[in-house]
Structure formats: C-alpha cells, structure tokens
Amino acid sequence: MAKLMTEQRFASPDDVYQLLIDSHRDLTPDQSTRLNAKLILLLANHIGDAEVLAEALRVARQGVE
Amino acid sequence: MHATFSYPKYSFTPSEEQRTGTVRRHPVVVIGAGPVGLTAALDFARKGVPVVVLDAEDTVSVGSRAVCYAKRALEVWDRLGVGQRMIDKGVVWKIGKVFNGDRMVYQFDLLPEPDHKIPAFINLQQYYLEDFLVTEARKSELIDLRWLSRVISAKQEADHVVLQVETPDGVHAVEADWVIACDGAKSSVRKMLGLEFQGEVFKDRFLIADVVMKADFPAERWFWFDPPFHRKQSALLHMQPDNVWRLDFQLGWDADPEEEKKPERVIPRVQAMLGADTPFELEWVSVYTFQCRRLERFRHGRILFAGDSAHQVSPFGARGANSGVPDADNLVWKLALVLDGKAPDSLLDSYSDERVTAAKENILNSTRSTDFITPKSEMSRVFRDAVLELAVDQPFARSLVNSGRLSTPTTYTDSPLNTPDSDAFAGRMVPGAPATDAPVERDGHAGWLMEALDGRFTVLYAAAGDEMGGPVPAEVAEALDGLAAGPLPLAWHAVTERRRGIAGELVDSAGRLRERYDLTPGSVYLIRPDQHIAARWRRFDADALSAALNRATGR
Known part of the structure; x- marks a missing residue:
C-alpha cells in the first residue's frame, strides 16, 4: 500500500517554503484561492494515487474543525 | 408555437370486465404506458404472457422530454422488434464536446470500437419513441392497452393485488397476480404504498427550449461552461429529428420558472446563442429542477417498481429512460418464469437487488455530474x-x-445469479456483464450476435478443432439439445471460424466474437434472457451448465 511520506524530503526546506509564499505575492485572497486549487489538482495528478491523497486529506483536516 | 408532430389521441373503450361488471384476475397489470411500461408489455407479449396496460392519459409524452437513447436501451428495443424504426428516425451520434467559454476543453467518443449493430446513442423526441412503442404494442393480441384508466388504489392480498381503476365510465376493480408500477417519478402507486423516495434535491433550475431551425451544427452533444452567450451558467445543444434542436440553459435557483417560460424571456436567450439573424421557431419550452432519489427496494410483495417510479436522476448523463428500460428487461423474463412455475418467486428479489445496484451507480454518476455543473x-x-x-x-x-x-449498462458483478469464474478469461465479458455485440453470419446471412440472443437463455459453444472429435463433439451437442428441449426457454449456438454446416452456427469470420469473449476452442458461455453473462467455462461440463442454469433462475 502506498503511504503518505511525512518525513522531511527537501534539500532546502526554506527555499521551498519561500517558493510557496512568493507565488501568492500581490494576489487577492480570491486569486490565491484559485491558485491553490489549481496547485492541488496538479500535485494530486502528479502523485497519481488516490490512497495517498486520501491520507493527506485526512491529516490536513485534523484540527480544522 | 410551431408543431412538427401531431399528437395521436387514443380512444377509451370500456373493457369487457367494466361493461359486464365482472372482476377478472390478470397475470400481469402494468401501470403506465410510458417507455418503460410499454417495453415491459412488449417483452411479456414476446414471452407469451398476456398483459393489461393502464394509462391515465390518452396520448403520448407531451413535449420532447427524454431525448437521448443509449445503446443498451436500443438493444432491448431491437430484441423486441422496434429498435430499427427508432434508429432510422433518430439522429445517430457518439461524439460529445465540452467548451469552457469559447474554447473546447474536452471531447469524448462513446463508441470507440467498430462492428456493433446498434449505435452508441440516438436522439429522438420521446413522443416519437412512445408512438412507435404503442404502434408495436397494438399489433399484439396479448397486450390490452387501456387509456384514460387511472389507478386510484392498490391493495395487496395474499396471492394477488386489487386495483381500483377510474375511467370515463366510472370506477371498477381489476385484479392481478402481479403489478408493475411504471407510473413515473411522481408515481401514485408509490404514494399509495406509503413508500419513501429518498435522496437529494438540487437547488438549480434549467430551461429547455426546443427550437425548429435549419442549422449546420454537427450531430454531436455540445456542452458549454460559461459560454459567451450565457455567462456564468452552462448550456447544452443537441440535434433531434425534423430540424428540432434541444437547447438547455442553466438558470440558477433564484430564477422564476413561470417568467422564464415566457417567449419574451426565452427568445433573447436563444438569439444570443444562435446569433440574431438565425431564424427559428420555438416548439416546446420547459423549466425543470431535478432530484436524485430512489426507493430502497423495487419489489414490494406482488408490486414491482420500474423506471422513474423506482429511481430518479438528474438529466445529465441520460440515465433516466436509459436505466428504466433495463429495469423492464431485467424483470420480465424473471416474472415470466415465475408465472410459468419454472422459478421460485424469490427470483424477483434478484430483480430488486440487481436494479438497485444499477440505480446506485446511476445516482452516483448523476450526482457527481450535478456537483460539477x-x-x-x-x-x-x-x-x-x-x-x-x-x-x-x-x-x-x-x-x-x-x-x-453518459449512460452505460450496469454489470451485475455481485449478483447471486452469477456463477463465479473457475477458469481464467481476459476482457470485459465477466459474469454479470451485458453481452457485447459482434458481427456473425447466420444461415448464410450477415447478422449480429445480439440477434441470436433473442430473449431465451443462450449457450454459445466455441467450436473445437477436429482433434477434440469435430467442431461440436456428439456428447456436447446431445447435452445442449437436451437442455434446449427442457423446461427453460433456451437455445444454443456453435461459434465457428468458417461455415461448418452446423444447425444454428454463428460464423465468426471476422474473429470479433472470439476476440471480445476471449474464446478458445471448447469455451462455453451461458447468457441470460436479458443478454447478461451468467457463466462461462473453458471446457464443456453438462453438470456445471445445469448448476449455472439453476443458479441463474434462483433455484
């Protein structure tokens, strides 16, 4: 069974975090929401595994409600 | 409004039982002469079962309503002798295009493989379809069509149902061993039985405008999200016969259905879509909302629900009539066997099980489409x-x-009527699957496998080479002839690569049948009367075949 990888995987974590933040620069909250939705769809397809996605969604939802 | 179709008026003739004040017991009464009820009636007549059909109205569907008929429903109608007339009149199509704004974003082909008798889809106004079905039903002495006959109560007794029927001549009682309720989404029979119809109601409204015009759009399904002519909503275009075009506009929940139906509201929408200089006339306008709901079970004692009375879906995907017709297809052979004493009435529970599975599948697909739209x-x-x-x-x-x-037939994967595979096969023809077509030659004529699957159980035997004792070994032929002469309606066919002179052989010269069913010499398929696969083996085994037949008939 495919498993969601949660250990640190980036060579340079700070660069990746900055990439995410910078991509939203100058966007309105609505535009950012659109960007995020497209990003999620692109990454979900890249992962290509519904089980991993389901696990990621489960973890992401923790503490939200 | 313009009219391309003149509605027939069917006259009310009091039945003999009403005139003479006697109460008769009928084997089967079908309530509702729509596509599903008429299909059931035609199938009963084919099987020699007399059937009374009661309908509250005296004409066919008013308005084009259901327009898209899928391959599987057409295959059922073809088996009943009316499919070709529908295909000849209808607009045959298989390509769908989806636009976002004015850009095409997606295209699908519903029948990507060649060599099928029946097309993927036709578009045909529901009134034509019902007219053809009524015309066919009137040819049969076994079908007693009663118009202006409204069922006002239904009472189940231990071994029959008593219906009170209101006609222009008053109310009288009609008794039936079995009742099939095909009385539509607002089924009064369902209400009489107090049954819950559970599911979701969607908060949106859609406008249907059928327009008559000369246009050169192709025979394809075109769907727009956010088109330039109808911003922030969806729209749909479909070709119908007689230069009638189905236009469908999403309106949103706040739209006023009465206002939106007015020509002064509809015409500007149509002009925006077609261009101001395209001449057209409105034929039919309707504003609809929709639901995805179903009964928990489709069998309630001696009353069986089929079509929209049992399950309702949104129109996206054409899964309404196209799932109602397979209900009739699934039910009639089972009930005919029960009436004939050849199967226990528990076989009818499998009708509910199999068609509830199909309804769940249709509702899931329809709900997902609706969530997207x-x-x-x-x-x-x-x-x-x-x-x-x-x-x-x-x-x-x-x-x-x-x-x-778009509607595809359901595979009854978990049906108790299936005999699970004991041998390995490739491809889609798993037990429970609807049989797929292939070109074959029969009696020297080009034909189709589906024509050989004629409403009886059918055994296909892939002819073996001479090393197995000739194309059909004598003991195999003897066992199959024995089954064909037995109590169950059954036919068998040898599948050969070239003409071998075997009675009933299906000559598969193109090899499509062998390919689509993964046949090897000696392979055997058992196919149900409704053209679903019941069992298959790599080698003929008379005992296994008998056991599979028992299983498929609930014995």
Whole structure:
C-alpha cells in the first residue's frame, strides 16, 4: 500500500517554503484561492494515487474543525 | 408555437370486465404506458404472457422530454422488434464536446470500437419513441392497452393485488397476480404504498427550449461552461429529428420558472446563442429542477417498481429512460418464469437487488455530474473552475471535466445469479456483464450476435478443432439439445471460424466474437434472457451448465 511520506524530503526546506509564499505575492485572497486549487489538482495528478491523497486529506483536516 | 408532430389521441373503450361488471384476475397489470411500461408489455407479449396496460392519459409524452437513447436501451428495443424504426428516425451520434467559454476543453467518443449493430446513442423526441412503442404494442393480441384508466388504489392480498381503476365510465376493480408500477417519478402507486423516495434535491433550475431551425451544427452533444452567450451558467445543444434542436440553459435557483417560460424571456436567450439573424421557431419550452432519489427496494410483495417510479436522476448523463428500460428487461423474463412455475418467486428479489445496484451507480454518476455543473459550496465552485481552467492546456484535467457521464449498462458483478469464474478469461465479458455485440453470419446471412440472443437463455459453444472429435463433439451437442428441449426457454449456438454446416452456427469470420469473449476452442458461455453473462467455462461440463442454469433462475 502506498503511504503518505511525512518525513522531511527537501534539500532546502526554506527555499521551498519561500517558493510557496512568493507565488501568492500581490494576489487577492480570491486569486490565491484559485491558485491553490489549481496547485492541488496538479500535485494530486502528479502523485497519481488516490490512497495517498486520501491520507493527506485526512491529516490536513485534523484540527480544522 | 410551431408543431412538427401531431399528437395521436387514443380512444377509451370500456373493457369487457367494466361493461359486464365482472372482476377478472390478470397475470400481469402494468401501470403506465410510458417507455418503460410499454417495453415491459412488449417483452411479456414476446414471452407469451398476456398483459393489461393502464394509462391515465390518452396520448403520448407531451413535449420532447427524454431525448437521448443509449445503446443498451436500443438493444432491448431491437430484441423486441422496434429498435430499427427508432434508429432510422433518430439522429445517430457518439461524439460529445465540452467548451469552457469559447474554447473546447474536452471531447469524448462513446463508441470507440467498430462492428456493433446498434449505435452508441440516438436522439429522438420521446413522443416519437412512445408512438412507435404503442404502434408495436397494438399489433399484439396479448397486450390490452387501456387509456384514460387511472389507478386510484392498490391493495395487496395474499396471492394477488386489487386495483381500483377510474375511467370515463366510472370506477371498477381489476385484479392481478402481479403489478408493475411504471407510473413515473411522481408515481401514485408509490404514494399509495406509503413508500419513501429518498435522496437529494438540487437547488438549480434549467430551461429547455426546443427550437425548429435549419442549422449546420454537427450531430454531436455540445456542452458549454460559461459560454459567451450565457455567462456564468452552462448550456447544452443537441440535434433531434425534423430540424428540432434541444437547447438547455442553466438558470440558477433564484430564477422564476413561470417568467422564464415566457417567449419574451426565452427568445433573447436563444438569439444570443444562435446569433440574431438565425431564424427559428420555438416548439416546446420547459423549466425543470431535478432530484436524485430512489426507493430502497423495487419489489414490494406482488408490486414491482420500474423506471422513474423506482429511481430518479438528474438529466445529465441520460440515465433516466436509459436505466428504466433495463429495469423492464431485467424483470420480465424473471416474472415470466415465475408465472410459468419454472422459478421460485424469490427470483424477483434478484430483480430488486440487481436494479438497485444499477440505480446506485446511476445516482452516483448523476450526482457527481450535478456537483460539477451546479457546485454546492464556494470551494466546490473554486475546484470546478480550476479544473476548467487547467483543462485548456493540461491533458489530465480534461478527464475531470464532468458535463454528464453518459449512460452505460450496469454489470451485475455481485449478483447471486452469477456463477463465479473457475477458469481464467481476459476482457470485459465477466459474469454479470451485458453481452457485447459482434458481427456473425447466420444461415448464410450477415447478422449480429445480439440477434441470436433473442430473449431465451443462450449457450454459445466455441467450436473445437477436429482433434477434440469435430467442431461440436456428439456428447456436447446431445447435452445442449437436451437442455434446449427442457423446461427453460433456451437455445444454443456453435461459434465457428468458417461455415461448418452446423444447425444454428454463428460464423465468426471476422474473429470479433472470439476476440471480445476471449474464446478458445471448447469455451462455453451461458447468457441470460436479458443478454447478461451468467457463466462461462473453458471446457464443456453438462453438470456445471445445469448448476449455472439453476443458479441463474434462483433455484
């Protein structure tokens, strides 16, 4: 069974975090929401595994409600 | 409004039982002469079962209503002798295109493989379809069509049902061993029985405008999200016979249905779509909302529900009539066997099980399409719009675009009537699957496998080579002839590569049948009267075949 990888995987974590933040620069909250939705769809397809996605969604939802 | 069709008026003739004040017991009464009820009646007549059909009205469907008829429903009608007339009159199509704004983002082909008798889809106004079915039903002495006959109560007794029927001549009682309620989404029989119809109601409204015009759009399904002529909503275009075009506009929940039906509201919408200089006339206008709901079970004692009375879906995907017709197809052979004493009435529970499975599948697909077309939350709309935006350049996103997943037949994977495979087979013809077609030659004429699956159980035997004792070994032929002469309606056919002179042989010279059923010499398929696969083996075994027949008939 495919498993969601949660250990640190980036060579340079700070660069990746900055990439995410910078991509939203100058966007309105609505535009950012659109960007995020497209990003999620692109990454979900890249992962290509519904089980991993389901696990990621489960973890992401923790503490939200 | 313009009329391309003149509605027939069927006259009321009091039945003998009403005139003479006697109460008769009929084996089967079908309530509702719509596509599903008429299909059931034709199938009963084919099987030699007399049937009374009661309908509250005296004409066919008013308005084009259901327009898209799928391959599987057409195959059922073809078996009943009316499919070709529908195909000849209808607009045959298989390509769907989806646009976002004015850009095409997705295209699908519903029948990508060649060599099938029946097309993927036709478009035909429901009134034509019902007219053809009524015309066919009137040819049969076994079908007693009673118009202006409204069922006002239904009472189940231990071994029959008593219906009170209101006609222009008053109310009288009709008794039936079995009742099939095909009385539509607003089924009064369902209400009489107090049955819950559970599911979702969607908060959106759609306008249907059927227009008559000369246009050169292709015979394809075109669906728009956010088109330039109808911003922020969806629209649909479909060709029908007689230069009638189905236009469908999403209006939103706040639209006033009475206002939106007025020509002064409809005509500007149509002009925006077609261009101000395209002449057209309105034929039929309707504003609808929709639901995805079903009964928990389709059998209630001696009353069986079929079609919209049992399950209702949104129109996206053409899964209404196209799932009602297979209900009739599934039910009639079972009930005919029960009436004939050849199967226990528990076989009818499998009708409910199998068709509830199909209804769940249809409701799931229909609900998903509706969630895409009418997003229920802000985030649902954000994802929908993101999919549409990505679909322009990103191939993966195109498969997520959901403007309706069009009706395909259900495979009864978990049906207790199936005999699970004991041998390995490749391909789609698993037990429970609807049989797929292939070209074959019969009696020297080009024909189709589906024509050989004629409403009886059918055994296909893939002829073996001479090393196995000739194309059909004598003991195999003897066993199959024995079954064909037995109590169950059954026929068998040898499948040969070239003409071998065997009675009933299906000559598979193109090899499509062998390919689609993964046949090897000696392979055997048992196919049900409704053309679903019941069992298959690599080698003939008379005992296994008998056991599979028992299983498929609930014995």
